[in-house]
Amino acid sequence: MSRSRTYNRRNIFIVAVVVMLVAAALTVRLGYLMIFKSEDYAARAKALHERERAIKAKRGNIYDANGILLATNKPVCTISVIHAQITDPERVIQVLSKELGLSEERVRKRVEKVSSIERIKSNVDKEIADRIREYDLDGVMVDEDYKRYYPYDSLASKVLGFTGSDNQGVIGLEVKYDKYLNGIDGRILTLTTAYGVEIKNAAEDRIEPQAGNDLHLSLDINIQKYAEQAALKVREQKNAKSVKLIVMNPQNGEIYAMVNVPEFNLNDPYTLLDEIADDYEGQTLSPNKLNELLNGMWRNSCISDTYEPGSAFKIITAAAALEANLVKLTDSFFCPGYKKVEDRIIRCHKKGGHGSQNFIDGIKNSCNPVFMEIGARLGPEKTYYYYDKFGLFDKTGIDLPGEAGSIMHKLEDIKPVELATMSFGQSFQITPLQLLRAVSAIINGGKLITPHFGVSIRSADGSYIKELDYPVIENAISKESSETMKELLEAVVYDGTGKRAYLPGFRIGGKTATSEKLPRGNGKYISSFVGFAPADDPQVLAIVLIDEPTGIYYGGAIAAPVIGELFDNILPYLGIEERYTEEEMKQFNAGSIEVPDFVGKSRDEVKKLMKIYEFGEAYTIGEGDIVIEQFPLPGEKVNKKSDIILYYGGQNETRSSG
């Protein structure tokens, strides 16, 4: 430089130094970002790149007592599209809408949506998914998945329950044992670009899914099937609204069967049963209404609904009175057909009264005045003391969700009238299962068991086994009272109101009941029977409830035979041998006859027919002159010397228990 080189040079040097200084400052800043901020920012960047893809865990199976699969998984597929990878959207739309049976607009909307991944349809059958895979379309993903599957469709539907789309239990055992059945989902951590496209071979981490554990039940598919058949049959015969049937082991509370007909299809739980849907034909159901109907269809009435137990509850009153030493079998009572309690006249079901009788006859006849009398002897406090011992104030603790509790009077509200009606099972409500539990304690020597289905939880490979325990409360009743009660209840079946449940060769105990539904006088009944066998060492206890039967509604007439028939099927199956007494051999070995049709016959005609057919005794009920109904029904096979009940046309009977 020609002029004053020094200051020019110095100035250039200053510029250069300024540049160096700024560069140094920026390097410091860079170092700060890359060393001190590195962890924080890098973690956030990583969260941005990583996509977590869940690998669904297999849900555990549910097995019955014989190891038969009741609930399992079926492989299904989920079809999704990745917008950024689609090369031929028109073809994708065309193929997917054709194969999946979806409308073209619906598929188009999903395909054309700019998102990283869009689910088109889940729960697609494997064959369809395989077909879609064969088209080899860019941007179409087929993910394998599992769907819950119930091999027996509607069997024990309200007990097993089903799962939702997220594989979580919605009702029943599927809910209760969700935490065991649900596996732990696995994960694949993959890196994706900003457009959601997975980078190949960049899977950073893979956590294998852990399958859920299997649930083993006490429920026995054969007993359940028998019970369901019996329930369906009586429902059809009596055109009843519904029939409930529970079969349980009274010694340990294991439930063998729980039937609520009509049952629904577990593989299609969101479709209303035809019989429900028919009531709403031609109407468009609002989502709320549909939901309500579905919930009604799924409802397990055996545990969720309460009812007035009626005469079957006399078992509890009798047991309490015996236990409290307030009654002896030989005590004598007199039934004039009613009992006056304060200013009220409460009738017995037998208009003319049972006359003079001892306690044994009282229970065999199911005589209301007898029980009102011993109820009065107990008084409210003792009554409630025993109710409590029999677990009637508590839920049973069954391993199913949605159990209802009992509805009882307040102790201080119990006046003589309430006490009298309570003694034969009216003016309060319990669930059928609560009754069954109380009866269990009475006939098993005093153990208040917890009814249950779940027996054990096992992993598929057998490496994990958890036996399920349930609480048992001892000494609900003394052994002696228990023995007495068993004998009394056996007598009810042998030659009392429960004789239609009698099976030659087996010792069966039980109690009938006919409960009038509230409000009184609407002519709607629940007819029921509680029975157990063998009477001296109960191995099986069952209850049937026929809700709103048409025609004859007496528990002794229509409910008892259901249990009789069921026991005929399942007692041999359970390994309980027939043991005929000599008397029985004589009486019943004579062969069987087909029941003729008595309906429409006059009393004279009946007399003639009775001479031809070898019936035991013909009970006649009603005052008319023409037979309007009979039991057993025409065409049924019965043993010779069986009794027959004939109902003559005319007036209705007054309210009664049966």
Add this chain to the structure above:
Amino acid sequence: MSRTAAGVKSKKLHSYYDYSLLFIILFLVCFGLVMIYSTSSYNAQRIYGDAMHFLSRQALFTGAGILIMLFVSRIDYRIYIRNLPVIRLKPITLLYLLCLFLQIYVLIFGVEINGSKRWIDMGPLGRFQPSELTKIAVILFTAYIVNLAPRRLDKFRGFLRVVIFIAPLLGLIVVENFSTALIVGVIMVAICFVASKKKGYFIISALIFVGIAALFIILFPYRSERIRIWMNVETEPKGYQILQGLYAIASGGFFGKGLGQSMQKLGFIPESHNDMIFSVICEELGLFGAIALILLFLLLIWRIFIIAINSVDLFGGLVATGVLAHIATQVLINIAVVTNSIPSTGIPLPFISYGGSSVMVILFEMGIVLSISNQIKGEK
């Protein structure tokens, strides 16, 4: 000038040519191409179905730029301020008028991209940004004006005279492109600074400049919004690009993820081959690579500094200073923006960022600097 004239006559003297500068330039340019391939291949594949799309275009311009650089480096830089034989005009005047024309043209007929009219469509050659050419014009023209009467620069009025000459170009740029105007301004000030003996008025004008800048920010909310984004880069939705750049830088660590292993370039940083390329360099090559690159730039600036102080005349020294200021400002502002040290503004990283006119203009300037070095007579 006598010494120079004597030097030219004495053919025995060794003619100096800064090969180390040439080497640094070539290295930077090649490194730039590698990084452009690394950063752009994913997007090129995604958009054009050809991973080489951006690389091949950039390689073409870079090749042309190198040829231009080598050609220019063999031309005596003083030819720009001599009258052309026939039309009796200096090339520098022509260039000045051409830039003025193009700047006006672009404001009327320019192609609008992202809301700014900065480009002239050149058909198959792509788009040309006249403000890049203006940078050369400003370097040469400022040096020329100052060189006419260097002593005037000692006074504020002399500086103002220069500003008045440059103002039309600067004014036309600032309308659409604040950051380029800033760089042009810095170049002008740097040249004047070097030529001046007195420094007082620079401090005054610096204060005035800051005042104007503050006013500008208040008057134009578009600018103040940028400042808000800069302060809250993690929460402002418009800070997305910068935040993604920070993620990239920070995930690099000491030695980086390795060349080609950047995750952030996979669509997280939009157009990662452009202004944000430095963040991907940090991610792939780590702090180590980033510092190496900064040192390489400083080395380049050091070489230009050496040439500037050894140039045979004041004009050469001033031109070299202008080029130095240009490169340094772009590098520093780019890195400052990428590291969120200053509010974001779109300035490419010289030699590295994608952009045809940018790399060609810079290589042209390098050609001039090499030409200045060529006139230095070494003793060896």
